[in-house]
Amino acid sequence: MDSPKISYFQTTILDWFQVHGRNFPWRKKSASNYVRIISEVLLQRTKAETVANYFPTFLKKYSSWRKLGEASQNDLETILKPLGLYKQRASRLYKLAQEMKKRQGRFPTRRDQVEEMSMMGQYITNAYELFILKKPSPLLDVNMARVLERFFGPRKLADIRYDPYLQELSQKIVTHAEPKKINWAILDFGAKVCTARKPACEQCVLNSSCTFVNGEVPL
Numbered sequence: 001m002d003s004p005k006i007s008y009f010q011t012t013i014l015d016w017f018q019v020h021g022r023n024f025p026w027r028k029k030s031a032s033n034y035v036r037i038i039s040e041v042l043l044q045r046t047k048a049e050t051v052a053n054y055f056p057t058f059l060k061k062y063s064s065w066r067k068l069g070e071a072s073q074n075d076l077e078t079i080l081k082p083l084g085l086y087k088q089r090a091s092r093l094y095k096l097a098q099e100m101k102k103r104q105g106r107f108p109t110r111r112d113q114v115e116e117m118s119m120m121g122q123y124i125t126n127a128y129e130l131f132i133l134k135k136p137s138p139l140l141d142v143n144m145a146r147v148l149e150r151f152f153g154p155r156k157l158a159d160i161r162y163d164p165y166l167q168e169l170s171q172k173i174v175t176h177a178e179p180k181k182i183n184w185a186i187l188d189f190g191a192k193v194c195t196a197r198k199p200a201c202e203q204c205v206l207n208s209s210c211t212f213v214n215g216e217v218p219l
Contacts, residue, residue, distance in 0.1 A: 009151060010176055016205050017185035024052050033132050034065055040127040041092055045085060054083050069101035107132055122161050136179035138170035143190040150194060150212035
């Protein structure tokens with residue numbers, strides 16, 4: 001992978017983020033590890049703005065792992081209904097909360113231990129590694145994948161979790177002095193500029209080197 005192109009991407013997208021980045025409660029410096037992990041569960045397959053509007057309702061009732069551990073799965077389905085996908089989210093949060101209850105609200109200190117926990121999955125485990133272990137790890141979802149593939153070129157496999165090219169590329173991108181910011185910058189860029197439909201290529205700060213704009217990749 002071309003290191004100068006990766007460096008250019010990192011610098012350019014962080015400069016863009018300084019001006020255009022979004023503000024959410026889970027991005028505040030004061031946000032707890034609980035808030036950050038719960039937000040990532042809620043953000044899957046849902047717009048960040050939608051989660052931000054709903055989030056205070058959830059946190060008012062379930063403000064900690066202890067409170068969440070006292071909830072039944074039915075309780076969680078009820079409160080999550082306005083957000084959608086409530087059965088899947090309730091099941092995941094319930095199992096995660098029960099696991100954390102066993103651990104007295106303390107996350108493991110190693111990634112491999114977290115991978116063994118129920119309902120974590122690659123994305124949430126990466127979020128744990130990024131926010132709790134303070135290590136560079138990509139919040140790789142379909143939105144981040146779209147931005148990276150348009151700029152650098154497409155993956156080979158349909159499932160991003162198993163594509164070695166995209167896994168390696170995303171890790172290289174976030175291996176940076178500010179891994180949280182660069183993750184957020186890519187996600188915001190995908191939401192505001194490099195959108196799934198009708199991307200704003202003419203306004204894109206990366207368009208001079210983008211394989212999508214230059215017709216090299218039909219994404």
